[in-house]
Amino acid sequence: MTAVQAPRKPSHGPHSPDWKNALFVAPYLFFFVTLLVFPLFWGIWLSFHKADTFSSGPFVGFGNYVRLFNDKVFLQSVGNTFYFVLLTVPTLALIGLFLALALNARTRTATVLRSLFFFSSVLSVTIVTLIWRIVFIPQFGLLATVYGWFGATAPAFVSDPNLAMIAVAMATIWWCLGLPMMLFLSALQQIPGDIYEAAALDNASRWRTLTAITLPSIKRTFALVIIIQIVLQFQLFGQAWLMTRGGPNNVTKPIVLYIYDTAFRRWDLGLGAAASEVLFVLILLAAMAQYLISRRKEDL
Amino acid sequence: MSSGLSNSRSFGDRVILALVIALSIVMLAPALWVIALSFKDNAELMANPNSVFHPPYIIQNYINIVGTSAVFRWILNSLIVSIGLTVGTLVLSSLAGYGFARLNFPGRDILFVVVLFGLAVPEQAVLVARHQIFSILKFHNTYQGIILPGLSSAFGVFLMTQYFRAIPKELDEAAMLDNASRFRVFWKVLLPLTLPAQATLGIFTFLGAWNDYFWPLISATKKEMFTLTVGMASTQTNFAQSEGIGYLMAQAVFAGAPIFIVYLFFQKYIVTAVSGAAVR
Numbered sequence: 001m002t003a004v005q006a007p008r009k010p011s012h013g014p015h016s017p018d019w020k021n022a023l024f025v026a027p028y029l030f031f032f033v034t035l036l037v038f039p040l041f042w043g044i045w046l047s048f049h050k051a052d053t054f055s056s057g058p059f060v061g062f063g064n065y066v067r068l069f070n071d072k073v074f075l076q077s078v079g080n081t082f083y084f085v086l087l088t089v090p091t092l093a094l095i096g097l098f099l100a101l102a103l104n105a106r107t108r109t110a111t112v113l114r115s116l117f118f119f120s121s122v123l124s125v126t127i128v129t130l131i132w133r134i135v136f137i138p139q140f141g142l143l144a145t146v147y148g149w150f151g152a153t154a155p156a157f158v159s160d161p162n163l164a165m166i167a168v169a170m171a172t173i174w175w176c177l178g179l180p181m182m183l184f185l186s187a188l189q190q191i192p193g194d195i196y197e198a199a200a201l202d203n204a205s206r207w208r209t210l211t212a213i214t215l216p217s218i219k220r221t222f223a224l225v226i227i228i229q230i231v232l233q234f235q236l237f238g239q240a241w242l243m244t245r246g247g248p249n250n251v252t253k254p255i256v257l258y259i260y261d262t263a264f265r266r267w268d269l270g271l272g273a274a275a276s277e278v279l280f281v282l283i284l285l286a287a288m289a290q291y292l293i294s295r296r297k298e299d300l
Numbered sequence: 301m302s303s304g305l306s307n308s309r310s311f312g313d314r315v316i317l318a319l320v321i322a323l324s325i326v327m328l329a330p331a332l333w334v335i336a337l338s339f340k341d342n343a344e345l346m347a348n349p350n351s352v353f354h355p356p357y358i359i360q361n362y363i364n365i366v367g368t369s370a371v372f373r374w375i376l377n378s379l380i381v382s383i384g385l386t387v388g389t390l391v392l393s394s395l396a397g398y399g400f401a402r403l404n405f406p407g408r409d410i411l412f413v414v415v416l417f418g419l420a421v422p423e424q425a426v427l428v429a430r431h432q433i434f435s436i437l438k439f440h441n442t443y444q445g446i447i448l449p450g451l452s453s454a455f456g457v458f459l460m461t462q463y464f465r466a467i468p469k470e471l472d473e474a475a476m477l478d479n480a481s482r483f484r485v486f487w488k489v490l491l492p493l494t495l496p497a498q499a500t501l502g503i504f505t506f507l508g509a510w511n512d513y514f515w516p517l518i519s520a521t522k523k524e525m526f527t528l529t530v531g532m533a534s535t536q537t538n539f540a541q542s543e544g545i546g547y548l549m550a551q552a553v554f555a556g557a558p559i560f561i562v563y564l565f566f567q568k569y570i571v572t573a574v575s576g577a578a579v580r
Contacts, residue, residue: 017404021482024399025411028392028457035452036418039429046429099323102316113320115567116327122563122570123556124511126532130552131330133536134337140345140352140545142333148350174327182575206312235422238513242533256424256514263428264518273428280425287420 046273057270064274074275076250077258080165084236084254087169088176089229095173096180096225101214103181104188114185118178125175125238132171133158133243158244161251168239168252175239176232180225187221188214220293227290231283255279338362338553342544361550371551373524374531380443381516381527382509385450389505390498392451397460397494398486402472412461418454423514431518441525446516450509456501463497464490503566504573510559528555 047064050057068074099117103110120128135142136157147154157167191214199209237256240246246253246261253261255275263272337345339357365371399405400412430449431440439445467490475485516527526534532555536548563570 021403021405025396028396031451039426042429124529125513126529127552127556131334135330276424283422
């Protein structure tokens with residue numbers, strides 16, 4: 001069957017359609033289908049059923065979704081997630097941009113500082129939360145010690161309902177700062193140098209160069225960074241779970257922690273699946289925006 | 301901003317410098333604080349928190365880690381999981397990348413679009429179903445249970461396809477004329493050229509597997525199957541009481557050090573990998 005469709009080529013030419021060629025992609029496709037595609041649809045199916053660990057019970061229609069949107073804790077977790085995204089994403093983008101602008105130089109100091117601001121990104125969430133719990137812990141925490149030098153008492157970041165999410169956000173910003181900085185840096189390095197030479201000949205001020213040349217050139221990167229961070233921070237789990245257990249009073253409980261609690265601690269898999277579909281839709285919207293922006297290159 | 305700068309230190313320069321220094325301190329202080337605490341005796345810390353700033357510094361906390369075997373088991377588990385997933389991902393992604401980039405088979409383009417769509421599916425959307433499937437297969441608390449889900453990630457396939465596409469076609473066409481088999485062309489001619497992409501994808505996968513927390517937390521519930529990330533998290537719960545701050549901090553340093561050393565050596569690849577994965 002090989003040579004029929006493409007008579008110009010020899011039967012084993014790389015461009016003639018041939019079922020045997022699919023053998024190269026088959027091993028990956030096996031895992032892709034069994035561990036991603038199938039669970040994706042199985043999850044949707046589960047969200048319409050009452051289910052536990054091993055089996056799925058009766059069909060309940062939209063019952064799980066109705067329960068979900070009547071659950072104050074779930075609604076609160078959606079609100080918490082948006083609040084967390086609002087706390088972290090703009091800060092990450094702005095500090096990342098500032099650092100990229102300040103450290104975009106070929107000097108040794110700039111290189112060392114870039115490594116310094118990126119190193120936390122390679123740590124696991126466990127180590128990051130361990131570090132930040134010790135920063136916030138009363139009495140011998142770093143914050144308590146620094147406040148102590150001025151004879152003051154540090155606010156109880158982790159246990160105060162008004163501050164707990166801010167504490168989680170601070171740890172997250174410390175952890176995730178490296179990526180936005182590096183993305184901005186690589187965008188800055190793609191701006192052609194002769195534009196700057198022209199600006200220098202025109203005696204443009206630094207501020208004018210920044211606002212008229214640099215910032216407009218990285219507009220698209222800025223949008224990308226924002227969306228990448230929204231997708232990432234929407235999936236908040238480890239920091240909230242390890243620093244505060246979602247407390248106090250669920251104020252730091254994000255959607256993923258709600259899913260974890262519902263599906264894997266209360267074993268209400270149907271409800272957990274429904275919650276994960278809601279999260280999926282939210283993340284899909286952001287991912288679609290990212291796709292549109294990264295494809296529209298001429299918009300630069 | 302390297303270009304368009306005046307040479308003199310203006311007021312603006314000073315503000316930027318001050319901000320960078322302040323941010324550096326915020327970045328470094330927590331890590332240094334943890335390292336300092338890890339060398340302190342717990343009783344002394346309890347009596348006087350400020351004792352962290354002066355000697356005596358001790359290495360007893362680190363000796364205690366070596367004494368408790370759990371950490372080494374967790375490190376071993378993390379190594380098995382991370383290496384297994386990295387090797388598996390490299391093999392699957394290279395084969396599939398070559399297939400999608402170079403070969404023709406019915407439905408290729410549609411399949412590739414479907415795989416690309418897989419990039420947009422977050423772990424949480426498939427987690428509940430995956431857990432149920434693995435319960436039925438009795439995969440929980442096994443190495444394959446922790447490794448397998450990662451093999452479905454589409455990122456490696458995407459990266460390798462792009463990379464194979466960038467290699468000039470003349471290379472494999474010449475080899476084909478010599479009557480080399482398709483696999484031979486892939487193995488002998490093209491694969492060696494993808495080494496930089498292999499390194500990037502390998503380090504990215506290894507790092508991700510090593511640091512992964514969510515799936516191992518759900519799948520590995522027995523203490524002896526914990527990865528380092530999950531195991532460390534499990535000892536954190538009773539913070540100040542039982543083991544002592546110094547011991548916990550020593551654990552954090554002990555767990556963070558290998559990754560930090562890897563980072564120092566492979567920094568360039570890691571940065572490329574992480575940024576590349578984000579932009580896709």
